[in-house]
Amino acid sequence: MLEFSILGKYNKEEEMISLVHFRKEIQRPIWVGAVCILLFLIMIIGMTLMTPEISLIGDQTVVININDDYTDEGAKALLNGKNISKYITVSGEVNTKQLGSYKIEYQIKYGPFKNKVSRTVIVKDMENPTITLLGDENMVMNVNDTFKEPGYKAYDNVDGDITEKVTVDGDIDTKKIGSYTLTYQVQDRFGNETSVSRNITVQDKEKPTITLSGSKSITINVNDTFKEPGYKALDNVDGDITKKVKIEGSVNTKKAGVYTLTYRVQDSSGNETSVKRSITVKEKAKVPEKTEDDGKTGVIYLTFDDGPHEGTTNVILDILKEEKVKATFFVTNNGPDSLIKRAYEEGHTVALHTATHDYAKVYASEKAYFDDLKIVHDRVQRITGEDAKIIRFPGGSSNTVSRNYSKGIMTLLVNEVVKRGYHYFDWNVSSGDAGAVHTKEKVYNNVISALSKKRANVVLMHDTKTYTRDALRDIIRYGKNHGYEFKAITYDTPMVIHRVSN
């Protein structure tokens, strides 16, 4: 018990001492710590107030295309709200001509305090190359022709000429009509890509052909049967298109005339071809007959071909005038207008014989004949005012020389002239003055020996010949003395014609 209390006493005392000591020890560090914290805060605030702020204007990372201009937007520096941007120093450079990544640093320094920001500028190739097509962008070509690439050029802002890298895509079937596209594509080193295209239209511009079997000009007799000799049509694309041929026109075999058949065909591209065939339906050749002339026989029609001709025609006109005889002149483009005018004014018939009298020319074709006839027709009309409709074929309708120039031309012409309103005259008395006869006596004898009272006598003479001129008066005298009547051919005079031999 005692021990316990002593111990307790001691303990109380000890407790008191250590409490005082503790108070003293604890009061000093709190004070120092507070000062330290205060100083620290002052320092933080000071530093905060004294350190400038800096910020970028614009983006932190800027990407530009190579060779483009770069303008830096800069940075902004503030100190306690005051703009001190002018103290910013910038370092770093951007080479816009060189691909790469560039760093620009902006630093602000204020007393011992500094701050900085930076920006990354990336110079890239972002531009697509270009492809330039040579030739036309829209080409048109004929089927089966060869396609020839007109060429192209590719250029890149960084790589330069990259024509070799161009790939061409697409197919053209030049054998087939249609529209085709070629695509030209190229990439630069950085994967920038360009493509252009060209359109090629393959078309068919070629006409088909029609080949006629048989002759292009066929002559048949009235009431004969006309049988189409056939034809064939070929096209460069469609091949045999004979079945597509259409025939226009028809032949009336019951009626004399010239009929035209037109064979027409179109290919699938609308190219059209036509050819013509001419079918002459003619009356059976007329046999020269004894011709009744107004019911009278014993008429002499003196006819003079190939003039007019100065020195002969004028003398012949004098004789006819003195003998009071009318005659017929089949004129050409020769001689002076005055002789045609005089013949007309003195009551003779001015008829047509063709302008050139050139067999090779006038019998080359139907068209050639009528073109030539028109020239002399117009001459006579100009001089006389008459629309002359009486004609004589050079060599007569029975001539065979025309065969050399055009087979069957006379058969065609004898019908065609009548169709066009002409009356043609051959002859049944020949003076022979165009051939071997070179004396007036022979001319005279040839004529008078052939005259007949039983018919109309159409006498062939040439007013270009002196011996004919010199035989004329005696021929007229003979006719008068033997009861013949002289007349000029008129449109109403029945035609005296030969048998056609070509």
Ligand code: ZN
């Ligand atoms: Zn003649």
